[in-house]
Amino acid sequence: MPNKIRPFFASLLMTIFCLSSIANAQSDDALSSLTPKQQSIVLISALTAQGDLESLEKALDAGLNQGLTINEIKEILIQMYAYTGFPRSLNGIITFEKVVKSRQEKGVKDVVGINPEKVRTDKSKYEIGKENLALLTGIPPSDTKSGYAVFVPTIEVFLKEHLFADIFERGVLDYQTRELVTVAALASLGNVNPQLRSHMNVSMYNGVTESQLRSLIALINDHISTKTAKNATSVLEQVLINHK
Numbered sequence: 001m002p003n004k005i006r007p008f009f010a011s012l013l014m015t016i017f018c019l020s021s022i023a024n025a026q027s028d029d030a031l032s033s034l035t036p037k038q039q040s041i042v043l044i045s046a047l048t049a050q051g052d053l054e055s056l057e058k059a060l061d062a063g064l065n066q067g068l069t070i071n072e073i074k075e076i077l078i079q080m081y082a083y084t085g086f087p088r089s090l091n092g093i094i095t096f097e098k099v100v101k102s103r104q105e106k107g108v109k110d111v112v113g114i115n116p117e118k119v120r121t122d123k124s125k126y127e128i129g130k131e132n133l134a135l136l137t138g139i140p141p142s143d144t145k146s147g148y149a150v151f152v153p154t155i156e157v158f159l160k161e162h163l164f165a166d167i168f169e170r171g172v173l174d175y176q177t178r179e180l181v182t183v184a185a186l187a188s189l190g191n192v193n194p195q196l197r198s199h200m201n202v203s204m205y206n207g208v209t210e211s212q213l214r215s216l217i218a219l220i221n222d223h224i225s226t227k228t229a230k231n232a233t234s235v236l237e238q239v240l241i242n243h244k
Contacts, residue, residue: 045184069113129160179203
């Protein structure tokens with residue numbers, strides 16, 4: 001090969017290598033960051049937890065535009081009551097009904113999506129809840145109780161039978177999405193750091209990345225408050241120390 005041609009091919013190979021590296025880096029970044037739909041899920045959860053109905057209305061409209069189905073958003077708002085209480089959940093549901101009706105009047109046809117499933121009847125709700133909790137956390141079920149489960153046994157039954165059976169058995173949203181919902185809500189709610197820490201751990205077990213959690217916090221910083229985001233960042237740093 002002539003000497004003049006060799007530098008050309010070397011330069012060409014270097015260019016291809018660089019372009020390939022950039023493409024791979026962009027691909028990795030895309031996989032590790034929140035998708036537009038996930039961003040909508042985070043904002044809907046965070047704004048519902050805050051009770052900011054005016055901003056929530058816009059986020060719900062944007063979520064439908066990003067491809068969330070009506071039933072997916074309903075599930076987000078139903079799950080909200082377990083972590084933020086009935087008032088926040090109901091206000092979110094009422095706001096969503098308003099958004100859907102407004103879009104229908106404008107001729108927008110939103111996808112309803114798959115219907116929720118019924119709770120299995122082959123076992124008790126308590127046993128189903130135990131199984132679902134084990135799948136969610138990766139911790140094998142145990143009959144040994146401690147802490148609040150001993151102090152107030154009724155609340156432990158409610159958690160197993162209702163939250164992890166009645167709600168988590170409904171499907172529509174996968175576990176990873178449900179954890180994004182929960183982390184966004186708890187981070188925005190504030191003053192629940194033990195639960196936030198726990199659910200950040202659980203979210204990572206279910207495939208949520210550090211980058212995605214940081215993106216979630218960035219959304220909270222932009223749409224809720226800097227103070228709230230700083231607290232969530234502090235909790236995340238504690239979680240990451242234990243993951244190293």
